[in-house]
Amino acid sequence: MKHTPKPDMVLKGIFMAKKTLKEIRINRAWCKGCRICVHFCPGQVLECDAQDKAVVQRPQDCTCCMECELRCPDLAIEVIVEHPKEAAHG
Amino acid sequence: MDDNVRFLQGNDVCVQAALYAGLEFFAGYPITPSTEIAENLAYHLPRQGGKFIQMEDEIASMCAIIGASLTGRKVMTATSGPGFSLMQESLGFAIMAEIPCVIVNVQRGGPSTGLPTGPSQGDVLQARWGTHGDHAIIVLTASNHQDVFRMTVDAFNLAETYRTPVILLLDEVIGHMREKVILPEKGAIPVVDRLRTSVKAGIDYHPYLPREDGRLPMSDFGGEHRYHVTGLFHDMWGFPTTNPKIVHGLLRHLNDKIKNNISDINRMKEYFIDDARTILISYGSSARSALHVVHNRRARGERIGLLELQTLWPFPYTQVAEKCEKARQIVVVEMNMGQVLLQVKRAVSRPERVMLANRIDGVFITPTDIRNILRLIHGKGV
Amino acid sequence: MAVQDYIRKRFFPHLWCQGCGHGIVLNSLIRAIEELGIRKNDLVMVSGIGCSSRITGYVDVHTLHTLHGRALAFATGVKMSRPELRVIVPMGDGDALAIGGNHFIHSARRNIDMTALVMNNQIYGMTGGQFSPLSGPGVKATTAPFGNIDHGFDVVKLATAAGASFVARTTTYHVHQMISILKEAISHKGFSVVEIMSQCPTYFGRKNKLGGAVDMLDYFKSHTTAKGSDAHKKDPLMIERGIFVKEDRPEYCSDYDMLVKELQLKGDA
Numbered sequence: 001m002k003h004t005p006k007p008d009m010v011l012k013g014i015f016m017a018k019k020t021l022k023e024i025r026i027n028r029a030w031c032k033g034c035r036i037c038v039h040f041c042p043g044q045v046l047e048c049d050a051q052d053k054a055v056v057q058r059p060q061d062c063t064c065c066m067e068c069e070l071r072c073p074d075l076a077i078e079v080i081v082e083h084p085k086e087a088a089h090g
Numbered sequence: 091m092d093d094n095v096r097f098l099q100g101n102d103v104c105v106q107a108a109l110y111a112g113l114e115f116f117a118g119y120p121i122t123p124s125t126e127i128a129e130n131l132a133y134h135l136p137r138q139g140g141k142f143i144q145m146e147d148e149i150a151s152m153c154a155i156i157g158a159s160l161t162g163r164k165v166m167t168a169t170s171g172p173g174f175s176l177m178q179e180s181l182g183f184a185i186m187a188e189i190p191c192v193i194v195n196v197q198r199g200g201p202s203t204g205l206p207t208g209p210s211q212g213d214v215l216q217a218r219w220g221t222h223g224d225h226a227i228i229v230l231t232a233s234n235h236q237d238v239f240r241m242t243v244d245a246f247n248l249a250e251t252y253r254t255p256v257i258l259l260l261d262e263v264i265g266h267m268r269e270k271v272i273l274p275e276k277g278a279i280p281v282v283d284r285l286r287t288s289v290k291a292g293i294d295y296h297p298y299l300p301r302e303d304g305r306l307p308m309s310d311f312g313g314e315h316r317y318h319v320t321g322l323f324h325d326m327w328g329f330p331t332t333n334p335k336i337v338h339g340l341l342r343h344l345n346d347k348i349k350n351n352i353s354d355i356n357r358m359k360e361y362f363i364d365d366a367r368t369i370l371i372s373y374g375s376s377a378r379s380a381l382h383v384v385h386n387r388r389a390r391g392e393r394i395g396l397l398e399l400q401t402l403w404p405f406p407y408t409q410v411a412e413k414c415e416k417a418r419q420i421v422v423v424e425m426n427m428g429q430v431l432l433q434v435k436r437a438v439s440r441p442e443r444v445m446l447a448n449r450i451d452g453v454f455i456t457p458t459d460i461r462n463i464l465r466l467i468h469g470k471g472v
Numbered sequence: 473m474a475v476q477d478y479i480r481k482r483f484f485p486h487l488w489c490q491g492c493g494h495g496i497v498l499n500s501l502i503r504a505i506e507e508l509g510i511r512k513n514d515l516v517m518v519s520g521i522g523c524s525s526r527i528t529g530y531v532d533v534h535t536l537h538t539l540h541g542r543a544l545a546f547a548t549g550v551k552m553s554r555p556e557l558r559v560i561v562p563m564g565d566g567d568a569l570a571i572g573g574n575h576f577i578h579s580a581r582r583n584i585d586m587t588a589l590v591m592n593n594q595i596y597g598m599t600g601g602q603f604s605p606l607s608g609p610g611v612k613a614t615t616a617p618f619g620n621i622d623h624g625f626d627v628v629k630l631a632t633a634a635g636a637s638f639v640a641r642t643t644t645y646h647v648h649q650m651i652s653i654l655k656e657a658i659s660h661k662g663f664s665v666v667e668i669m670s671q672c673p674t675y676f677g678r679k680n681k682l683g684g685a686v687d688m689l690d691y692f693k694s695h696t697t698a699k700g701s702d703a704h705k706k707d708p709l710m711i712e713r714g715i716f717v718k719e720d721r722p723e724y725c726s727d728y729d730m731l732v733k734e735l736q737l738k739g740d741a
Contacts, residue, residue, distance in 0.1 A: 029484075029485060030484050030485040031485075032485065032489075032490040032491070033490060034490045034491030034673075034684070034685045034686070035491075035684070035685070035686055036491060036496075036685055036686055036689060039686040039689075039690075040686075040689070067647075070499060070500070070503070070647040070648070070651075071496055071499070071644075071645075071647050071689075072495070072496075072499060073488065073491060073492050073493065073494070073495025073496045073498075073499070073644075073685070074484075074485060074486070074495055075476075075479065075484065075486075075495065075498065075499055076485075078476075114553075115549070115552070115553055117548075117549060136728070136731055136732050136735055137735050139732055139736075141552050141553060141728070143548070143552055145545065145548070145578075146574050146575065146578040147574065149542065149545065150542070150545035150548070150574075150575055150578070151545075153538065153539070153542045153545035153546045153548075153549065154545050154546065154548050154549035154552070155549055156538075156546060156549060157518070157536070157545075157546040157547060157548065157549025157550040157551075157553070158549035158550065158552065158553035159549075160536065160549075160550065161549075161550055161553040161554045161557075162553075163553050165549075179539055180539060180542065183538065183539055311516060311534045311536070311550060311554070311557075312513070312514075312516065312534060312550075312554045312556075312557045313513070314513065316512060316513065316532060316533055316534050316535075317534070317535075318528070318529060318535045318536075318537065319535070319536045319537065320529075320536075320537035321537070321538065321539060322537070329483070329529060330529065330537075
């Protein structure tokens with residue numbers, strides 16, 4: 001009983017599992033190059049380029065965890081995900 | 091007997107007039123000699139569905155009325171010397187952000203804690219220049235309760251018309267004295283309501299773009315238009331800017347909207363001015379004694395008159411100069427060390443004609459005091 | 473509505489420094505507002521002066537950028553006048569608790585329905601790095617060149633003692649927690665206080681040799697722990713995060729309205 005997950009967690013888990021990356025959009029004009037997204041990305045997807053702007057280096061490793069988007073102080077990152085349902089209709 | 095005839099303290103009259111003018115929100119903090127205004131509003135406002143709040147200090151009181159005014163309410167606070175000093179910063183905010191509000195300062199003796207229960211008119215220049223930066227301000231005053239009523243209503247009307255704070259500068263004598271007052275019937279004194287924008291929702295609204303006549307139609311906070319309000323120099327949408335052209339334009343606008351309307355804002359009363367050789371200039375409670383002296387001396391055939399100022403700021407320099415042109419002596423009667431005296435000297439030609447009759451000891455200036463000073467001026471001794 | 477619809481894009485990139493925690497607060501705040509589905513016209517944000525207070529310029533709601541320390545007093549006027557509006561008051565640590573300390577405790581005491589955010593970066597950033605009432609002893613600042621001897625407030629304890637009916641703490645590292653706490657705080661009926669530990673790499677970080685924004689976020693990660701956790705029991709110096717107070721208490725504006733209704737029922741009005 002103790003370990004029964006709450007229903008919303010189950011739902012979240014299902015969605016998380018099925019989410020796939022469509023695109024990581026980085027607004028270069030807004031990015032100030034603090035490297036927070038680079039450092040805290042669990043899949044090392046992002047890097048900073050010569051102009052100190054975040055760039056997507058390994059999109060295939062993205063787990064769509066959204067950590068970069070949520071922690072970006074410049075509101076410069078948007079992780080666009082695709083749910084299988086949407087893809088089917090799209 | 092008429093129901094509207096009352097025997098009230100000046101502070102009570104101010105409350106009655108504020109309600110007449112449509113006061114909806116009051117925030118304040120107790121301080122002598124203005125406290126009765128807060129006490130009375132704590133009783134009256136909730137009974138009429140209005141809002142009364144006692145804040146933690148005068149700073150917060152002033153800030154709270156500005157916030158409430160933005161949402162479209164007619165607002166007021168009341169205080170005295172030390173509290174008025176605390177309000178200066180937010181007074182500047184209301185000037186900069188063009189937010190209508192009325193601040194009553196029932197003057198007491200200063201500086202500092204001074205004489206809480208003693209009369210003084212020492213805040214005339216503070217009312218003008220207490221907050222920092224170039225700015226314009228409207229300051230009204232009154233010498234009797236009928237005028238307290240009228241000036242209080244006018245204070246609200248001018249605040250709403252020019253989107254600016256208006257200071258009602260009363261004094262301890264006026265605030266605490268009881269005398270007869272006739273409360274006007276509804277409609278007897280015009281009440282100005284806020285000019286609101288006619289711009290429809292979804293259309294770009296410029297809260298800080300003055301019309302050709304200098305007036306700014308407002309949109310209530312919480313209404314259909316979302317905008318920014320700041321104490322920084324701002325553009326026509328209200329957003330901060332350091333653009334010299336916009337800074338210049340806004341500072342000019344804030345000053346011009348008052349300066350260009352002196353004739354509308356100025357209020358003064360004159361008694362026997364036309365042939366007067368000696369003109370007394372006074373305001374507030376001092377003007378009562380001055381008027382008494384004028385009546386007494388006129389009865390004896392002396393050519394003396396009184397110019398009673400009701401608008402202290404913007405100071406009516408031109409009007410005072412015109413009225414005083416033919417006078418041999420101009421005697422400013424006030425309870426300070428010559429704050430209005432300075433303005434009158436600036437206003438008139440041959441400023442050597444201007445003299446001061448004052449008291450600064452926390453005691454009300456009496457007709458005898460003025461008479462003695464006039465005798466000294468005329469070389470007759472006391 | 474998309475998250476980005478809540479911001480005034482024409483003012484971006486914002487004025488905050490590289491890696492400033494206040495941007496993360498803005499990021500979480502608009503997500504919380506969006507997830508709660510609050511209409512932009514129903515929301516008022518009131519701020520004071522400082523780096524933190526510039527947040528109001530970026531959010532597309534009714535925004536009032538006031539005086540240093542006075543945001544809560546202005547907000548009290550807005551809320552009392554129009555209780556149906558939601559009011560959020562983002563403040564800096566000096567703004568909220570030095571110059572604005574009196575308004576802070578009295579707003580808490582009144583339990584007036586608004587959400588006070590203390591964006592705590594332990595420093596005055598806008599003026600160039602002076603110590604604040606949340607810096608604490610030992611901290612280096614331009615006005616404490618030999619180390620600060622001034623003790624800091626504990627915002628959570630202060631707000632609790634003053635009577636706030638919702639009190640929480642989180643950090644800019646813990647963005648999921650921040651969003652969920654902000655949602656609860658904004659939904660709470662009464663005075664809610666959320667302390668958000670936020671990094672100032674430019675002044676606090678540099679002065680105190682804490683590294684850049686990344687290092688400072690790592691510090692929040694390693695030096696804070698969930699409220700009541702074992703980690704905190706083992707090491708009481710670990711700063712606790714979470715919701716510390718959440719109580720239903722009479723709210724000021726509702727009580728005032730009740731008073732007005734009672735007077736009207738008595739026919740006294």
